[in-house]
Amino acid sequence: MSDLPEPDPTLVAALRADLAAAGYTADAVRDAWGPVADDATGRGLLGPALRALAGRADPLAVLARTLYLGGAASVDEVERALPALGAAGLAALGLARIEGETVVPTALLRPQDYADATGSGQWWVASDLDEAALGGALPTGHVLGVGGASLTLAGLQLTTPAERVLDVGTGCGIQALRARRVASAVVATDVSERALVFTALNAALNGLDGISTRSGSLFEPVAGERFDRVVSNPPFVITPRVAGVPEYEYRDAGFAGDDLVAAFVGGVGDVLAPGGTAQLLGNWEYREGRDGLDRVRDWVAASAEPLDAWIVERERLDPLAYAELWVRDGGTTPGSPEYARLIDAWLEDFATRRVSAVGFGYLLLRRTPIGMPSLARYERLGQPVAGALGPHLAEALAAWDRLGLLDDDALAASTAVVADDVTEARHHRPGAEAPTVIELHQGGAFARVLDVDPALAALVGASDGDLPLGVLIAAIADLLDVDAAALRADLLPRVRELVFTGFLRLG
Structure with a gap:
């Protein structure tokens, strides 16, 4: 693999101007070859995209074929697609080489939203x-x-x-x-x-x-x-x-x-x-x-x-799934003798350390x-x-950090509101009045789903920023006919967890 030259500012500026003039954007490239070819390209299958661009010599199509897919083009096509930089400038930047009347990409240059x-x-x-x-x-x-x-x-x-x-x-x-x-x-x-x-x-x-x-x-x-x-x-x-x-x-x-x-x-x-x-x-x-x-x-x-x-x-x-993932990543074809040899090397390496799994x-x-x-x-x-x-x-x-500055008394004196992406789901057995399962669902962040009891569900449901958490807990204790101090001791640590994970926000 040849070394890349240090980027020449004049050539880089010319390339930037040409890419912008050609409308070389991710959306434009996707539109040029269509959704099926775009999906195939994401899987490393270039044929559908190349067929969709066949016969087109406009700047966007030439850039998509050469700089996005890595396919060759004629010098004339590249000169028209990159009028300020030219084929020689693309080669001088180390992004292509010129073989007679053909420009062969040596790197990819893709738009990224x-x-x-x-x-x-x-x-x-x-x-x-x-x-x-x-x-x-x-x-x-x-x-x-x-x-x-x-x-x-x-x-x-x-x-x-x-x-x-x-x-x-x-x-x-x-x-x-x-x-x-x-x-x-x-x-x-x-x-x-x-x-x-x-x-x-x-x-x-x-x-x-x-x-x-x-x-x-x-x-x-x-x-x-x-x-x-x-x-x-x-x-x-x-x-x-x-x-x-x-x-x-x-x-x-x-x-x-x-x-x-x-x-x-x-x-x-x-x-x-x-x-x-x-x-x-x-x-x-x-x-x-x-x-x-x-x-x-x-x-x-x-x-x-x-x-x-x-x-x-x-x-x-x-270990086997991990080995297969990275042997394939290197481009070795499954089923080949080389594939089997590399898989065995990975498994032997894991065995020497008695590895049972790999987390990511x-x-x-x-x-x-x-x-x-x-x-x-x-x-x-x-x-x-x-x-x-x-x-x-x-x-x-x-x-x-904010919770670290609040003891339980200060937290109880705070107000809270439910995050906009939080919903509640209640599951009942047929004919039962009370739910057997109450869940809080988070639409954003890590999309957590939490099982909660009626007391915590009531506290979350009442958290609209008007009353302090301590007042709400006392009212819930009275409603459930349980000891208020014990309920507070149970709920406040769970409130801290809900605030950290984004279900509740302190006022």
Whole structure:
């Protein structure tokens, strides 16, 4: 894989102007090849899209065919599609090569929509050719484009303002672009020089200053510095450390087992400013019958700086399913001898550590603010989630800090309102007057469903911001003919949970 040249500002400006003039947007590309082809493209099947664009020589179609799908085009077609940059300029940026009268893409450049609390828009994001464009396995130095995991982390990023953000393992730079929307400055690091050039190119192409790049592993490039926020989609994939197993830079940092995530958790406190947060995706192993989340607890406890931790396990795979996932990800065809050999290497590696399963999820860590109670929350949430979680996570942290300042008397004196996305469901046995099950459903955030008893349901139902919680609890105790002090002692801790998880909001 050839090295990318440092992006020339004049050429980048010409490319940006040409892309805008051609209307090269995500919506326009989807409209150009239609919904069936768009669905197929998302699955790595390019034929329907290429057929939909066949015979078209307009700039949008040429750009979609070459820069989105990675297909070749004539020099004349590219010259017309990119009149300011030209085919030679595209090659000078390292995004294509010219073979006679044909332009052959050496990278992808795709439009990517974004939306967050501050607005919506679009980026153009360059990355290496994917499996579909290459027609085979990926090179080990591959720089990944925007995929499901990177979009997940982008949606998880806190939406509150920050001064300095560190993006560890930046890849094509999508997390850095996202962080720059709320931060004054972003430092993006990676062990791959090619990834750093892609990040610099994407920042320049989208007109974003304030994003700098540094080479190195984990926190080495920023030793002694402090950041308000750290984000990372690190190369956490568990890979056998044996000869003959490809080590892809975008997913494998050379650590054994889940040691990379352990090293990140153990070291991130050193680069966080007081109260600073870190967010990352990661894997953790279930070893020798020990719960994977308990192992993450150990990593957090080993940090030299006290850390708040909110860990959410979204999925758990057995060793075979995990091995198949990542062998296929590298482009090896199921059923082939090479596929069987790689699967066996993964299973043997897991067996040496007596791994029974691998968990995947989100880690939110915070350097515990002085004088505040520590947050230690480890949970499994497998239900589908709609929309970005960043705003909810920010609200939950703010709620935790506020609750930490309220003793039970102060909480009882507070008012609360039910969040707009909360609904109640009651289930009755046929002919029964009283419900056997009462559920609170959350429409946003983590889409939690909680079983509640009649007392808590009554309190939530009455929480309209008018009366203090203590007054409502006393009235409910009188209605249910139970001891008011005992009911208060039972309900207030659960109110704290409802406030943190977003079912209730304090007035």
